[in-house]
Amino acid sequence: MKIVELDQGFSLYLQDKLILCHTVEQPALYIGYGEESIDMYRGNYKIEDYLIERLPLTYASVEENSIKFKLHGADEQSLIVMKVREENERLLIDFIQKNKKINRLWLRFFAEKDEKVYGCGEQMSYFNLRGRHFPLWTSEPGVGRDKTTYTTWLADTRDRAGGDYYTTNYPEPTFISTRKYWCHVESTAYADFDFRHPDFHELQTWDIPQTVIVESASSYIELTKKLTEYIGRLPELPSWIRDGVMLGVQGGTEKVLGYLEDAKQAGIQVSGLWCQDWVGINRTSFGKRLRWNWEWNPDRYPDLDKVIFELKEKGIRFMGYLTSFVVNDGSLYAEAKERNYLAKTNDGEDYDVDFGEFDCGIVDLTNPEAFGWYKEVIKKNLIDFGLDGWMADFGEYLPTDCCLYNGVDAKIMHNAWPVLWAQCNYEAVKEAGKLGEIFYFMRAGGYSSQKYCTALWAGDQSVDFSLHDGLASVIPGALSSGIIGNPYHHSDIGGYTSLHGNIRTKELFQRWAEMSVFTSFMRTHEGNRPEQNFQYYHDDETMKHLAKMVEIHIALKPYIERLIKEASNQGLPMQRPLFMHYENDPKTYDIAYQYLFGSEVLVAPIYEQNKNTWSVYLPEDEWVHFWTGHLYKGGEHTIPAPIGYPPVFYRKQSAYEKLFNQVANLNRY
Numbered sequence: 001m002k003i004v005e006l007d008q009g010f011s012l013y014l015q016d017k018l019i020l021c022h023t024v025e026q027p028a029l030y031i032g033y034g035e036e037s038i039d040m041y042r043g044n045y046k047i048e049d050y051l052i053e054r055l056p057l058t059y060a061s062v063e064e065n066s067i068k069f070k071l072h073g074a075d076e077q078s079l080i081v082m083k084v085r086e087e088n089e090r091l092l093i094d095f096i097q098k099n100k101k102i103n104r105l106w107l108r109f110f111a112e113k114d115e116k117v118y119g120c121g122e123q124m125s126y127f128n129l130r131g132r133h134f135p136l137w138t139s140e141p142g143v144g145r146d147k148t149t150y151t152t153w154l155a156d157t158r159d160r161a162g163g164d165y166y167t168t169n170y171p172e173p174t175f176i177s178t179r180k181y182w183c184h185v186e187s188t189a190y191a192d193f194d195f196r197h198p199d200f201h202e203l204q205t206w207d208i209p210q211t212v213i214v215e216s217a218s219s220y221i222e223l224t225k226k227l228t229e230y231i232g233r234l235p236e237l238p239s240w241i242r243d244g245v246m247l248g249v250q251g252g253t254e255k256v257l258g259y260l261e262d263a264k265q266a267g268i269q270v271s272g273l274w275c276q277d278w279v280g281i282n283r284t285s286f287g288k289r290l291r292w293n294w295e296w297n298p299d300r301y302p303d304l305d306k307v308i309f310e311l312k313e314k315g316i317r318f319m320g321y322l323t324s325f326v327v328n329d330g331s332l333y334a335e336a337k338e339r340n341y342l343a344k345t346n347d348g349e350d351y352d353v354d355f356g357e358f359d360c361g362i363v364d365l366t367n368p369e370a371f372g373w374y375k376e377v378i379k380k381n382l383i384d385f386g387l388d389g390w391m392a393d394f395g396e397y398l399p400t401d402c403c404l405y406n407g408v409d410a411k412i413m414h415n416a417w418p419v420l421w422a423q424c425n426y427e428a429v430k431e432a433g434k435l436g437e438i439f440y441f442m443r444a445g446g447y448s449s450q451k452y453c454t455a456l457w458a459g460d461q462s463v464d465f466s467l468h469d470g471l472a473s474v475i476p477g478a479l480s481s482g483i484i485g486n487p488y489h490h491s492d493i494g495g496y497t498s499l500h501g502n503i504r505t506k507e508l509f510q511r512w513a514e515m516s517v518f519t520s521f522m523r524t525h526e527g528n529r530p531e532q533n534f535q536y537y538h539d540d541e542t543m544k545h546l547a548k549m550v551e552i553h554i555a556l557k558p559y560i561e562r563l564i565k566e567a568s569n570q571g572l573p574m575q576r577p578l579f580m581h582y583e584n585d586p587k588t589y590d591i592a593y594q595y596l597f598g599s600e601v602l603v604a605p606i607y608e609q610n611k612n613t614w615s616v617y618l619p620e621d622e623w624v625h626f627w628t629g630h631l632y633k634g635g636e637h638t639i640p641a642p643i644g645y646p647p648v649f650y651r652k653q654s655a656y657e658k659l660f661n662q663v664a665n666l667n668r669y
Helices: 150-159 220-231 239-243 253-265 304-313 331-339 368-383 417-431 471-482 506-516 540-555 557-570 586-590 657-664
Strands: 002-006 009-014 017-022 029-041 044-056 059-063 066-070 080-087 090-097 104-110 117-121 133-136 171-177 181-185 191-194 200-205 211-216 245-248 270-274 281-284 287-290 317-323 325-327 352-354 359-362 389-393 439-441 595-597 601-603 613-618 623-625 635-640 648-651
Touching: 009 059, 009 211, 017 104, 029 080, 044 104, 117 133, 117 471, 133 171, 171 191, 171 220, 181 220, 211 220, 220 557, 239 270, 239 540, 239 557, 245 253, 245 540, 253 270, 253 304, 270 389, 304 317, 317 368, 325 331, 331 359, 331 368, 368 417, 389 417, 417 439, 471 506, 471 595, 506 540, 540 557, 540 657, 557 657, 648 657
Parallel strands: 245 270, 270 317, 317 389, 389 439
Antiparallel strands: 002 009, 009 017, 029 044, 029 104, 059 066, 066 080, 080 090, 090 211, 104 200, 117 171, 133 191, 171 181, 181 211, 191 200, 281 287, 325 359, 352 359, 595 601, 601 648, 613 635, 623 648
16 A cells, blocks of 8 residues: 655555545545435335535645545645555555535546446446446336336336336445456445546445445456455355256145146256245235245145155255245234334334335344344244245335434445345354255345355346346346355346236246356246246246256256355356456456356357347357357357257366266257
8 A cells, every 4th residue: 555645635556556546636535415315115216316515625635644635725624534554455445524514425536448347236237337327225126127118118107116227136335447456335325336437436425434445456366356355255055956946836835746746747857946925925916925924824835844844855945935024914023013123113103114015014133132033033934944945035125214223324224234134044044053055045235245145136037038127137237246246146037027018938938047057056936927927837848948958057066066166265256257267358348248157168148039049259268169069269159049059168178078068968959
């Protein structure tokens, strides 16, 4: 770390990289005061800021490692003091607020014109963030997520739920730069990271952040290792999920066992049944919803308490569903209310949240006793009952006008809530001695999800080929979250949201299944309107297709296990951007819809309909096409890609060449 004093300014370096440059003409720090309004409707947020004042702190004086910022001259009182220190080769910038009225801060990082930026949580529309700004606020991503489309317009006008390119369940004020540093802003307030200016990145927060952390490395592999060493890493995924597909089916004990038997008859190898309706159902205008009282519903699933262990003896695990909210006519709500464990309104009443034609209370996880109680609910009602995992959903729904036990403004706790929810699940599983055996997956997240959320799933994609909300959106989502330390990513095979005319087709399901082979694990979902949409069990050809894709995934198990160990030990994502291993190839830095599965396999999913060939970019190397064995050099290639044969390649010099050739023999054409 080095500070170079300038005339009424300074330059701050980390390992010879210029991080901040402040002069009177181009200040690095702005402060202000604003009054925001935040309106939530079923997880969608309308956020407006009335900015009263924004001021550049033009005058900066350096005293050793302390920098005092003032509006004008040396005789004025400091408004912000920035203390700079170095720990374990990391640059830490601490902020001390001298005027309590300030509630807006803009920090400008030095940038180069050709620099690229990635991360900021899970971004579903764009992988390279340069040229855009990204509001960071956990929410429903919205339906469509592209304001130019008819679907998004309908979702906006009818449901207040259209979304935009930046709306995401998992925002995080952490990014990686092609100048080979990572940066994290220690704040859970609303933030907006603006990467549109050629000379600087402007990082806005609606509070004064505690610390900004920066660390540099010589490669992107090393950068991700260092970031995850700082944040934390996850245990290995359970081995059983690599033994087949997790079937997302529902309808009661007899019905799901029927689905299982039909799958077996079709040759589909099954690792588990994921039955979200194990708690019962609640029908709304949106579709089939769940009974949010987190315990086994024996009316819908008779004998499940026995069947669940019989299945386990046969190698089939059973998974369920859970949120941090409890329906207001259920037994858990009554118990939480009696114990005073629910979040409150400003009037001291229990705060009930509208989840779409049913209301739920918020288990106040900031209350240590409520946190502990809910861990016991998870242990007793899920783990002891026999579940081997669950979807831990709805981390993004904390209302900003509720009152919490810890006294922190809900506007500050909102982005922290998904991580607190993940921590509750993590500690319950750990205290039960089941880490690495039981796991849960989440769509919502934030800083520290990297060590608490045992797997991510991409959320509620539309059941279509739309770029911003369909099959394609899963790929930048995996890459952006993975590069900042979330190694395990997957999605609902076939998508979830069927709304305003979006109906899942057979082709979409098959293409989605092909992509899912080359992810952390495979899981189907019937979607929000099962009866209206195509299901794998509707069609013998699709059953055979799914059986083949699952067979390939299982055959890759030795390689996938290596990737899982790299994830747990080094923090490396299973799905990686091409530049992570091909740094000297400038074209790889803007590729958002291909990925490396580990270092040895390149995947280019088909994300458009009616395609039998596909254009693929290969970095300079020798690549073997999985399904034909043809050898390709680096560059652009048009690859045959009929259904069942997605464009996938492996490195000819790979230590796994023999395995890959064996896998390919399962699906030659």
